Amino acid sequence: MTSAHSAYEELCTLFSRLARFDHLSAIGGWDMQTMMPPDGSKARSEALAELSVLKHQILTAQKTATLLEQAQQESLNGIESANLLEMRRQYDNAVLLPESLIEAKSLAGARCEHAWRAQRPANDWDGFSENLSEVVKLTREEAQIRAQAAGTRRYDALLNLYEPGMRSSDLDRIFGDLKTWLPDLLQKVVAKQEKEPCLPPQGPFDLEKQRKLGLSVMKLLGFNFDGGRVDVSVHPFCGGVPQDVRITTRYNENEFLTALLGIVHETGHARYEQNLPREWLGQPVALARSTAIHESQSLLFEMQLARSSDFMKILRPLVIAQFGEQPALEESNFIRLNQRVRPGLIRVDADEVSYPAHVILRYEIEQALVEGDIEVEDIPALWNEKMHSYLGLDSVGNYRNGCMQDIHWTDGAFGYFPTYTLGAMYAAQLFQQVRQAIPNLSDDIAAGDLSALFHWLQQNIWQHGSRYSTETLIANATGEALNPRYFRQHLETRYL
Amino acid sequence: MTSAHSAYEELCTLFSRLARFDHLSAIGGWDMQTMMPPDGSKARSEALAELSVLKHQILTAQKTATLLEQAQQESLNGIESANLLEMRRQYDNAVLLPESLIEAKSLAGARCEHAWRAQRPANDWDGFSENLSEVVKLTREEAQIRAQAAGTRRYDALLNLYEPGMRSSDLDRIFGDLKTWLPDLLQKVVAKQEKEPCLPPQGPFDLEKQRKLGLSVMKLLGFNFDGGRVDVSVHPFCGGVPQDVRITTRYNENEFLTALLGIVHETGHARYEQNLPREWLGQPVALARSTAIHESQSLLFEMQLARSSDFMKILRPLVIAQFGEQPALEESNFIRLNQRVRPGLIRVDADEVSYPAHVILRYEIEQALVEGDIEVEDIPALWNEKMHSYLGLDSVGNYRNGCMQDIHWTDGAFGYFPTYTLGAMYAAQLFQQVRQAIPNLSDDIAAGDLSALFHWLQQNIWQHGSRYSTETLIANATGEALNPRYFRQHLETRYL
Numbered sequence: 001m002t003s004a005h006s007a008y009e010e011l012c013t014l015f016s017r018l019a020r021f022d023h024l025s026a027i028g029g030w031d032m033q034t035m036m037p038p039d040g041s042k043a044r045s046e047a048l049a050e051l052s053v054l055k056h057q058i059l060t061a062q063k064t065a066t067l068l069e070q071a072q073q074e075s076l077n078g079i080e081s082a083n084l085l086e087m088r089r090q091y092d093n094a095v096l097l098p099e100s101l102i103e104a105k106s107l108a109g110a111r112c113e114h115a116w117r118a119q120r121p122a123n124d125w126d127g128f129s130e131n132l133s134e135v136v137k138l139t140r141e142e143a144q145i146r147a148q149a150a151g152t153r154r155y156d157a158l159l160n161l162y163e164p165g166m167r168s169s170d171l172d173r174i175f176g177d178l179k180t181w182l183p184d185l186l187q188k189v190v191a192k193q194e195k196e197p198c199l200p201p202q203g204p205f206d207l208e209k210q211r212k213l214g215l216s217v218m219k220l221l222g223f224n225f226d227g228g229r230v231d232v233s234v235h236p237f238c239g240g241v242p243q244d245v246r247i248t249t250r251y252n253e254n255e256f257l258t259a260l261l262g263i264v265h266e267t268g269h270a271r272y273e274q275n276l277p278r279e280w281l282g283q284p285v286a287l288a289r290s291t292a293i294h295e296s297q298s299l300l301f302e303m304q305l306a307r308s309s310d311f312m313k314i315l316r317p318l319v320i321a322q323f324g325e326q327p328a329l330e331e332s333n334f335i336r337l338n339q340r341v342r343p344g345l346i347r348v349d350a351d352e353v354s355y356p357a358h359v360i361l362r363y364e365i366e367q368a369l370v371e372g373d374i375e376v377e378d379i380p381a382l383w384n385e386k387m388h389s390y391l392g393l394d395s396v397g398n399y400r401n402g403c404m405q406d407i408h409w410t411d412g413a414f415g416y417f418p419t420y421t422l423g424a425m426y427a428a429q430l431f432q433q434v435r436q437a438i439p440n441l442s443d444d445i446a447a448g449d450l451s452a453l454f455h456w457l458q459q460n461i462w463q464h465g466s467r468y469s470t471e472t473l474i475a476n477a478t479g480e481a482l483n484p485r486y487f488r489q490h491l492e493t494r495y496l
Numbered sequence: 497m498t499s500a501h502s503a504y505e506e507l508c509t510l511f512s513r514l515a516r517f518d519h520l521s522a523i524g525g526w527d528m529q530t531m532m533p534p535d536g537s538k539a540r541s542e543a544l545a546e547l548s549v550l551k552h553q554i555l556t557a558q559k560t561a562t563l564l565e566q567a568q569q570e571s572l573n574g575i576e577s578a579n580l581l582e583m584r585r586q587y588d589n590a591v592l593l594p595e596s597l598i599e600a601k602s603l604a605g606a607r608c609e610h611a612w613r614a615q616r617p618a619n620d621w622d623g624f625s626e627n628l629s630e631v632v633k634l635t636r637e638e639a640q641i642r643a644q645a646a647g648t649r650r651y652d653a654l655l656n657l658y659e660p661g662m663r664s665s666d667l668d669r670i671f672g673d674l675k676t677w678l679p680d681l682l683q684k685v686v687a688k689q690e691k692e693p694c695l696p697p698q699g700p701f702d703l704e705k706q707r708k709l710g711l712s713v714m715k716l717l718g719f720n721f722d723g724g725r726v727d728v729s730v731h732p733f734c735g736g737v738p739q740d741v742r743i744t745t746r747y748n749e750n751e752f753l754t755a756l757l758g759i760v761h762e763t764g765h766a767r768y769e770q771n772l773p774r775e776w777l778g779q780p781v782a783l784a785r786s787t788a789i790h791e792s793q794s795l796l797f798e799m800q801l802a803r804s805s806d807f808m809k810i811l812r813p814l815v816i817a818q819f820g821e822q823p824a825l826e827e828s829n830f831i832r833l834n835q836r837v838r839p840g841l842i843r844v845d846a847d848e849v850s851y852p853a854h855v856i857l858r859y860e861i862e863q864a865l866v867e868g869d870i871e872v873e874d875i876p877a878l879w880n881e882k883m884h885s886y887l888g889l890d891s892v893g894n895y896r897n898g899c900m901q902d903i904h905w906t907d908g909a910f911g912y913f914p915t916y917t918l919g920a921m922y923a924a925q926l927f928q929q930v931r932q933a934i935p936n937l938s939d940d941i942a943a944g945d946l947s948a949l950f951h952w953l954q955q956n957i958w959q960h961g962s963r964y965s966t967e968t969l970i971a972n973a974t975g976e977a978l979n980p981r982y983f984r985q986h987l988e989t990r991y992l
Contacts (some may be wrong), residue, residue, distance in 0.1 A: 017546055020539075020542055020543040020546040020547075021543070021546065021547070023539055023540070023542075024520045024521075024524050024543050024544075024547060025520075027523070027527055027540075028520050028523055029523055031523055031527060035531075035725065037721060037722050037723055037724060037725055037738060037740060038722050039720070039722045039723035039739055039740065040723065040736075040737070040740030042514075042739070042742065043519055043737060043739040044514055044519070044523075044740070044956070046519075047516040047519040047520050048520075050513055050516040050517065051516075051520060054550075106859055186826075224535070225533060226533050226534050227533055227534075227535035227536065228533060228537045229533055231529065240536075241536070241539060243536050243538070243539040244532060244533060244535065244536030244539065244540070279538075282817070367723070371760050480716035
C-alpha cells in the first residue's frame with residue numbers, strides 16, 4: 001500500500017464492509033425462502049429492510065463521493081481501475097434517487113407483490129392493476145431521474161441496472177431479428193415432434209431418491225459442497241455468497257425432470273459464483289458481470305450441456321440408478337423428453353425454443369409502459385394479441401396465466417426480462433466457442449469428463465468477475481460481439 | 497406519543513433498530529452452527545463481527561448517552577421505566593470497556609477457543625494454558641473496570657453480566673449450604689440405585705424415527721412450529737429470535753434418550769422465548785430476564801417435568817410408538833433410566849444430583865482466578881482436589897475430561913457457570929409453587945394435559961420479560977426469595 005492509493009484503499013475497506021452486510025442480507029434472505037417458519041416473516045422483513053437502509057446510507061454518504069473523486073486522481077493498475085469503475089457505478093445507481101422515492105417504491109412494490117399472491121389465483125386483474133399502476137408511476141419517476149443523469153431513454157436507464165451497457169436499440173435489433181424466424185421455426189419443430197411419440201416417465205418418484213439424484217448431478221457438474229448446499233424452496237434460486245452458495249429446487253413426486261434440470265440450471269449459476277476471483281471477494285470487481293452473463297452460465301449448463309444428447313449418455317444412468325429402468329427412460333425417448341418443445345402460456349415452464357417469445361412479449365410491453373406509450377389498462381389486450389401472434393395461443397380473460405403470471409413487475413423490476421434471452425444467446429455463442437476450443441467435446445461429455453469445459457469457462461468467464469465490460473468479456477472469450485446467429489444455429493441444429 | 501416522551505421514544509426507535517441487527521446476528525449464528533458448509537466460515541465470522549462492531553458503535557454513541565439522560569427526566573409509566581432501566585444497563589455494560597480491550601479480548605478468546613478444539617482431544621494442557629493465561633489477563637482487566645464502576649468485587653461484576661443483581665456473597669452462602677448435604681445425598685442415591693437393576697435400551701434407533709419422536713414431544717410441550725423449528729448441531733442450543741425460535745439437538749443411533757431429553761430442555765428455553773411479551777418485542781424490556789431464569793425454564797421442562805414419573809406415563813407411549821416395545825422400555829425400568837444418578841467427569845453428561853458439584857467446583861476456581869488469588873497453572877491441582885472431594889473421582893492428568901472440557905473459559909465467559917445451578921434451584925422453587933397452585937398437577941401431567949402448567953408459567957414468568965428484577969419476579973411468583981430448600985426437597989423426594 002502506498003499513500004498515493006489512500007482514497008482507493010479507503011474505498012476498498014468501505015466496500016468490503018458493505019459486502020459483509022450483503023453477506024448477512026443474502027443468508028437472511030435465503031433462510032426466509034427455505035427455512036423460516038411463517039411467524040418469522042414480519043420481523044425478518046423489518047430486519048432486512050433496516051440493513052438495506054444502512055447499506056444505502058453508507059454507500060451514498062458524502063464521504064463515499066469524496067473518496068471516489070480522490071481515487072480518480074490516484075494511479076491505479078488495471079484491476080484496481082475496474083474496481084473503482086464498479087464502485088462508481090454502484091454509487092451512481094444508489095445516489096440518484098431521493099430516499100422518499102426509494103421508500104415509496106419499496107412500499108408500493110411490497111404491497112403489490114403481497115396482494116398479487118392472492119390476486120393471481122383469484123384471476124383478479126382489477127385489484128392487481130390498481131396496485132400495479134402505482135408501481136408503474138413510481139418506476140417512471142425512477143426511470144426519468146436515471147435517464148436524465150445517464151442521457152439515455154427511460155427504459156434504457158432501467159435496463160442498465162441489470163445489464164450495464166445494453167441499449168433498447170440493440171434489443172430492438174436483436175429481438176426484431178428473432179421475430180422474423182422464431183415463430184416459423186417453432187411451428188416446424190412442433191410439427192416434427194408431433195410425429196415422434198414421447199412416453200412420459202411413470203412415477204411416483206421418491207423425493208429422497210430425487211434428492212440423491214440431484215446431488216449426484218451437482219457433483220458431476222463440479223459443485224463445491226464445502227462451499228455451498230442445496231435445499232428446497234417454492235421458487236428455485238441461487239443465493240448465498242461466493243464462499244457459501246445456496247441453491248434451491250422443488251420436488252414433485254409425479255415428475256422428476258423439472259426438479260433435476262432446475263438443479264442443473266442453478267448449479268450453472270452456482271459454479272460462476274464459486275469461481276469468482278477469490279482474491280478480490282468483497283470488492284465490486286469480484287461480483288458477477290451482469291444478470292445476462294449470470295443467466296448465460298445457468299443456461300449453458302441446462303440447455304447447451306445438460307439437454308444435449310451427449311450429456312444424456314451420462315445423465316440417464318444416474319436417473320436409472322435411482323428409479324430403475326422403464327420404457328420412458330430408454331435412450332431415444334429420454335432425449336426426446338428433455339428436448340420437448342410445446343408452446344404454452346407459462347414462461348417458467350417454457351422450452352428453449354418458445355422461451356424467447358415470452359421474453360419479447362414482455363419486453364415490448366414493459367418498454368412501452370415505462371416510456372409512457374401505454375398504460376396499465378392496455379396490458380391485457382396487448383398481451384393477448386402478442387401471445388396469439390408469437391405463440392399462437394389464446395390468453396383472453398386468463399390473467400392468472402397471462403399478464404399476472406410473473407413476480408417481476410409487481411416489485412417494479414422493469415428491464416429484467418430481456419436478460420433471460422440475452423443469457424440464452426450468450427450461452428449459445430460461448431458454447432459454440434467451447435466446441436471449437438475443445439475438439440473432442442462431444443466425446444468428453446459422453447464420457448463424463450467435463451474438466452476441459454469447466455476450465456474454459458473458468459478461464460474465460462468465471463475468474464474475471466466484473467473486471468471487463470460485458471462487451472469486452474464476450475469479445476475476449478469468443479472473438480466477436482454478441483451475435484444471435486449462434487442461438488439460431490443451436491436451435492436449428494438441435495430441433496430441426 | 498406525547499412530546500414529554502420524546503427522548504424515551506427516540507431510544508425505543510434506536511433499540512428497535514439494534515434488535516433488528518440482533519435478529520440478523522442470531523439467524524447468521526444459527527445458520528453457522530446448523531447449515532453452513534465449512535468454506536463459509538471465514539466470511540461469516542467477518543460478517544458477524546462487522547455487525548457486532550456496528551451495534552456496539554450505535555449503542556455506545558454519545559447520542560445514546562444524551563437520550564438516556566434526558567429520558568430519565570421524562571414521566572414514564574411502569575413498563576417504560578423498566579425498559580429505560582434495561583436500556584441503561586445495556587449501555588453501561590457496553591460503554592465501560594475501551595474498544596482496544598474489547599478487540600483484544602475477542603481476539604484472544606477466538607484464538608484460545610480455536611486452538612482448544614484441537615488441544616482438548618490432544619490433552620495438551622501446556623498449549624492451552626498459555627492461551628488461557630492471556631484470556632484470564634484480559635478478563636481481569638475487564639473485571640477491574642466493571643467492578644470499579646459498579647462498586648463491587650471483580651468477580652461479581654462479571655457475574656452481573658449474566659445474572660443481574662446476583663452477588664458472590666449470595667453464591668458463597670447458597671453453594672456453601674449445598675456442599676454440606678449434596679455429597680452425602682449423592683452417595684446415598686448411588687448406593688440405593690446400585691441395588692436397582694436398570695436395563696439399557698437396545699438400539700439401533702433410526703434417526704428419522706428419533707426426529708419424529710422429538711417433534712411429537714415438542715408438540716406435547718406446546719412448541720409453536722409456526723414460530724420456530726428444530727435442527728441438528730454438534731452442540732445443542734436454543735437460538736433465533738422470539739418470533740422464530742431455533743432449537744437444535746444431535747442424534748446418536750445407539751441411544752435416543754440424550755437427544756430426546758435435550759429436545760425437552762431446549763423446548764423449555766424456546767417456550768420462554770416464544771412467550772416473551774409480544775407487544776414489546778424489539779425493546780430490552782421484552783428480553784428474557786437472565787441466564788439463570790432462562791435455565792430455570794429449560795430445567796423445569798427437563799428435570800422437574802419430563803423426568804418425573806408422571807410425565808413418563810405420556811412420554812413412554814410416544815417412545816414405544818416409534819421404536820416398539822422392549823424390556824428396557826417397561827415402565828419402571830424406563831423411569832429408572834431417566835432418573836439414573838452416576839457421578840462422572842463430564843459436566844454436560846451429569847445427572848441433576850451430581851451437576852451442582854461440577855458447577856461449584858468451577859465457580860470456586862473461576863472466582864479465585866478472576867480475583868487474582870490463583871493463576872492458570874494452579875487450575876489442574878485444584879480441579880483434581882475438588883473433583884475428588886465433591887464427586888469422589890480422579891481426574892489427575894486427564895485434562896481433556898478435566899479442566900479442559902468446557903468452552904466457557906476459552907472465550908472468557910467467567911461468571912456464567914453458577915447460572916446453571918441457580919437455574920436448577922429456581923426451577924425447583926417454581927415447580928413447587930406450581931404444585932400448590934394446581935392441586936391436580938400429577939394427574940394432569942399423567943393425562944397429558946399440561947395447559948394449566950403452561951398457563952401458570954406464562955402468567956408468572958414468560959410474559960414479564962425483563963419487566964421486574966429476578967428477585968421481584970421470583971418473589972411475585974413464589975412468595976419468597978430464592979430458597980435452595982426446594983431444590984434439596986426435590987432431590988430427596990425423587991431420589992431417596
